[in-house]
Amino acid sequence: MRDKMVDIVIPNDEDFKINFLILLVGMGSFLLIVLAIYNFQNIPNVEINPFLLMSITIVPAMMIGYFTKKYVQSKSIHIFTPGGYFWSTLMLNVKTVLLPITNRESKSVSVYYLIIPLGGGTIPNWLPYFGGGKDGFLVANKRLVIDLGGNVFVGGTPIKITVNDLFPTLRKEVLNHKLFKGNPDKVPIYYVDLSMKVRDSDLERESVNNEASKLTTVGEIRQRYLSNIRYSKYLEEEVANRRSIERALNDALNNKKTNVRENENNEDNS
Amino acid sequence: MNFNRARKKYLKRFSREVSGKDEVPVNSIVIYIFGAIFISILLAILTQKIVKPVVINPFLLLLIIFLPSVALVYLIFLSIKYFNLRIFSDRYSFSAIYTDLKDAPIQTVKNFNDNKIDFSTIPLGGAIIRDFIPLRGGGREGFLVVDKNLAMNLGGTIFVTSDLIITTVEALPIELRARIENHSLYKPYTKIYFGALEKRINGMSIDEYLEKQNSLVIRDFWALYDAVELYNEYLEKMLNVSDSHVERLRKYER
Numbered sequence: 136m137r138d139k140m141v142d143i144v145i146p147n148d149e150d151f152k153i154n155f156l157i158l159l160v161g162m163g164s165f166l167l168i169v170l171a172i173y174n175f176q177n178i179p180n181v182e183i184n185p186f187l188l189m190s191i192t193i194v195p196a197m198m199i200g201y202f203t204k205k206y207v208q209s210k211s212i213h214i215f216t217p218g219g220y221f222w223s224t225l226m227l228n229v230k231t232v233l234l235p236i237t238n239r240e241s242k243s244v245s246v247y248y249l250i251i252p253l254g255g256g257t258i259p260n261w262l263p264y265f266g267g268g269k270d271g272f273l274v275a276n277k278r279l280v281i282d283l284g285g286n287v288f289v290g291g292t293p294i295k296i297t298v299n300d301l302f303p304t305l306r307k308e309v310l311n312h313k314l315f316k317g318n319p320d321k322v323p324i325y326y327v328d329l330s331m332k333v334r335d336s337d338l339e340r341e342s343v344n345n346e347a348s349k350l351t352t353v354g355e356i357r358q359r360y361l362s363n364i365r366y367s368k369y370l371e372e373e374v375a376n377r378r379s380i381e382r383a384l385n386d387a388l389n390n391k392k393t394n395v396r397e398n399e400n401n402e403d404n405s
Numbered sequence: 406m407n408f409n410r411a412r413k414k415y416l417k418r419f420s421r422e423v424s425g426k427d428e429v430p431v432n433s434i435v436i437y438i439f440g441a442i443f444i445s446i447l448l449a450i451l452t453q454k455i456v457k458p459v460v461i462n463p464f465l466l467l468l469i470i471f472l473p474s475v476a477l478v479y480l481i482f483l484s485i486k487y488f489n490l491r492i493f494s495d496r497y498s499f500s501a502i503y504t505d506l507k508d509a510p511i512q513t514v515k516n517f518n519d520n521k522i523d524f525s526t527i528p529l530g531g532a533i534i535r536d537f538i539p540l541r542g543g544g545r546e547g548f549l550v551v552d553k554n555l556a557m558n559l560g561g562t563i564f565v566t567s568d569l570i571i572t573t574v575e576a577l578p579i580e581l582r583a584r585i586e587n588h589s590l591y592k593p594y595t596k597i598y599f600g601a602l603e604k605r606i607n608g609m610s611i612d613e614y615l616e617k618q619n620s621l622v623i624r625d626f627w628a629l630y631d632a633v634e635l636y637n638e639y640l641e642k643m644l645n646v647s648d649s650h651v652e653r654l655r656k657y658e659r
Contacts, residue, residue, distance in 0.1 A: 194445060205487045246628055278625070387658065
């Protein structure tokens with residue numbers, strides 16, 4: 136009885152198996168190579184257009200590369216979220232960002248965010264495929280990220296934004312991430328700030344800035360938050376513009392003063 | 406500085422909506438592949454008389470065609486599953502044709518205390534991709550047998566919140582065994598991923614854990630919201646100061 140119980144549980148699929156298809160391809164290739172070596176003097180060679188040869192060699196090779204990549208990703212660990220999103224990941228180069236914030240009631244709040252590069256993959260006992268960040272980044276509140284011991288579950292519906300729509304500190308951290316490449320307006324950022332359990336009534340706040348809050352739904356509040364971030368980015372640029380104008384005017388004024396002084400000195404000397 | 410004007414200018418700048426990615430219902434990979442093949446064949450036809458043909462052993466030619474084509478078909482088959490991963494658990498991810506637990510067949514089983522438990526039985530493997538040929542083969546990777554209450558619909562994917570054990574159909578209760586053995590996709594010696602025990606995180610179920618975190622996450626959200634608003638107020642003040650400086654300097658300049 137005990138032996139039977141032991142037999143019933145299959146340990147895992149890590150035992151060595153020979154794939155029938157790989158065996159077939161290997162045998163076929165071997166046979167063709169042998170035939171090519173033994174018959175190269177008896178059978179006349181064929182002539183083929185180099186471009187045609189390219190189309191039947193390079194193009195399938197590229198396709199093989201692409202599909203191998205996808206296969207490795209499929210066997211790797213995954214991050215998945217509500218809304219049907221999932222990505223393969225290596226869970227390497229994950230950044231934890233601490234945001235020390237003082238809110239309107241002058242209370243200090245420490246918010247932890249995780250920046251996880253998406254993409255890449257690895258299979259045990261196989262070639263790894265590095266490529267984290269190629270599918271974008273997941274920026275999520277640390278409290279919502281649950282490591283299940285392999286796969287990672289993020290308990291909040293992500294919103295797809297760009298790096299410009301992130302909180303300034305987070306934006307800086309993502310832009311400085313060593314796997315961040317490409318156009319900041321195009322790299323997708325999947326932002327998770329609220330739990331999947333949140334209801335409209337949970338976000339109610341009696342007043343915001345001493346005014347009764349008119350925002351009622353989670354969507355509206357999130358929209359306003361993102362709108363405020365974009366506005367702050369715009370303001371940052373405007374302040375930088377004004378400062379450069381200020382500097383230019385200051386320089387011009389100083390030059391003017393120096394010229395006037397020099398002219399006065401010249402007149403005095405003459 | 407008129408802030409209303411600044412706000413309008415900003416809204417105009419950022420109101421461009423991002424266009425949907427999936428507007429054209431054609432798979433981009435298919436386009437790239439057929440595009441590359443078409444260009445190569447076109448080049449071959451156009452340069453037939455200009456470029457000298459290369460000489461190659463016919464068996465070698467067969468080899469370089471045969472090997473990649475078989476490997477390609479196999480890899481396409483494997484990678485199609487990636488686009489169709491539907492079921493996730495703590496360590497495993499499976500492709501399946503079911504995207505909603507409601508669609509999966511249910512078998513009720515009585516436990517030792519005579520309590521009824523509904524088990525969902527889902528054949529694993531197979532795939533259906535939008536705008537692509539379907540890949541049949543459900544059941545090839547085994548069956549998932551999981552307590553219905555331990556699986557969550559995530560809107561397109563299913564999250565199994567149970568520790569899965571790999572077993573065989575013989576280890577299942579009689580009702581479940583009969584149900585799976587009579588399934589049209591059942592093949593002998595198939596693997597069964599069985600889930601009846603809930604995964605616990607810090608002694609809590611995933612639902613309880615998320616409920617507990619909810620209020621803290623909301624507190625974090627409002628803190629960030631406030632921080633952005635306070636930062637904007639600070640920037641508006643800075644802009645005001647800079648504007649007055651610029652105006653003063655312009656007056657001096659005149």
